[in-house]
Amino acid sequence: MDDLDTIAAQLGEDLINKILANESIDEISTALQLGAPIWYQNAAEGISPLHAAAYARNHDLVKLLINEGAVWNAVDYLKNTAGDIALSFNDETIYKEIRDAGIRSELLLGLLEKKSSSDSFRLILCAEDTTASGSSDAFLNSRLKYTVDENGQDICVLNVEGQDIGVMMGWERNIMNETVHRLCDQHPNATNLKILNIGFGLGIVDNFFQSLPHPPAEHFIIEAHPDVLNFMRERGWYDRKGVRILEGRWQDFVESPELLNSGGFDVIYTDTFSEDYNALRQFFEHLPDLLADGESSFSFFNGLGATNAFFYDIYTRISELHLADVGLDVNWSDVDVGFDDREGRWGETREYFSLPIYRLPVGKMKSM
Numbered sequence: 001m002d003d004l005d006t007i008a009a010q011l012g013e014d015l016i017n018k019i020l021a022n023e024s025i026d027e028i029s030t031a032l033q034l035g036a037p038i039w040y041q042n043a044a045e046g047i048s049p050l051h052a053a054a055y056a057r058n059h060d061l062v063k064l065l066i067n068e069g070a071v072w073n074a075v076d077y078l079k080n081t082a083g084d085i086a087l088s089f090n091d092e093t094i095y096k097e098i099r100d101a102g103i104r105s106e107l108l109l110g111l112l113e114k115k116s117s118s119d120s121f122r123l124i125l126c127a128e129d130t131t132a133s134g135s136s137d138a139f140l141n142s143r144l145k146y147t148v149d150e151n152g153q154d155i156c157v158l159n160v161e162g163q164d165i166g167v168m169m170g171w172e173r174n175i176m177n178e179t180v181h182r183l184c185d186q187h188p189n190a191t192n193l194k195i196l197n198i199g200f201g202l203g204i205v206d207n208f209f210q211s212l213p214h215p216p217a218e219h220f221i222i223e224a225h226p227d228v229l230n231f232m233r234e235r236g237w238y239d240r241k242g243v244r245i246l247e248g249r250w251q252d253f254v255e256s257p258e259l260l261n262s263g264g265f266d267v268i269y270t271d272t273f274s275e276d277y278n279a280l281r282q283f284f285e286h287l288p289d290l291l292a293d294g295e296s297s298f299s300f301f302n303g304l305g306a307t308n309a310f311f312y313d314i315y316t317r318i319s320e321l322h323l324a325d326v327g328l329d330v331n332w333s334d335v336d337v338g339f340d341d342r343e344g345r346w347g348e349t350r351e352y353f354s355l356p357i358y359r360l361p362v363g364k365m366k367s368m
């Protein structure tokens, strides 16, 4: 550590201790003006001034720190954000203050990102991931393995740096089943649906669409990965009545006459892999052109940030705001996905959803 680092660390430790000791807002403001670093995370627990203010349950101080540029998404050594701390105290006011700061910051970043021509950065969750789990090109060039794990669960996995990562796993059946029913059951055209699904994976959602009391009149599936397309071929999906498989990325087809001149879809679902939130948001922008009418419904796999309740809440709300921007109202319902550790859902694979509740979105074009 050089001298400057040592001074910053001392000032930072001091600031956090002052906050935990409930010193006055004036004292804290003065410490900040004298150069105490608001971004500092202490050596003992990795907590930031914002974590400390959430522990101290001091709403005014939380506001002040956010205005001064506190890092809303810093995680301590236990992987908790300041928002998680507020949640653990059931402190709704402080929780919302930090959550709204996160939403504002992510929306702003989203705007900046949209303005820049590259797909360069993301703030959280998958900063610069160039492996097959975070880069579409690397994913589409990787080999996938379809197998049954030690608990009898169907899985489709890829191996990244020695670890298996689930592209799709059988435990999500419940989510897919519920999604299909929420999208289709009440649809006035339920006997004659025209469906678009993006991302076949294990084919769980597509099997549920096909098992509806009235199988879809037209069922388009866009799938990009060659191994998945082979799996679909082996399972006879190319010969199914009413099924049209478009081989490639959704980005290759979304503006094609095949989709745009088809009169619109009653139901659209998307669940891809290795794409970030920015890609999903780009897909949202095509929905007004792809949905047939105000009765049509849309859903997506809402899995972003799903290893942390606070991040999950932020992404859920951001997606709702972005869908509102393109003219869709969203209804959310909860699907219980809690499980007993002994079920061994993850086997040897990396965990990507650790919350007990899945928030299922169904969007429809707002009525004028």
Ligand SMILES: C[S@@+](CC[C@H](N)C(=O)[O-])C[C@H]1O[C@@H](n2cnc3c(N)ncnc32)[C@H](O)[C@@H]1O
Residues within 6 Å of the ligand: 136, 167, 168, 176, 198, 199, 200, 201, 202, 203, 204, 205, 206, 222, 223, 224, 225, 228, 248, 249, 250, 251, 271, 272, 273, 274, 275
């Ligand atoms: C999570 S799986 C879908 C699981 C599916 N919902 C199910 O019920 O089994 C994601 C799928 O999206 C495909 N995929 C990834 N990026 C894509 C893209 N840009 N366009 C189309 N398909 C894509 C992957 O190859 C994979 O088959």
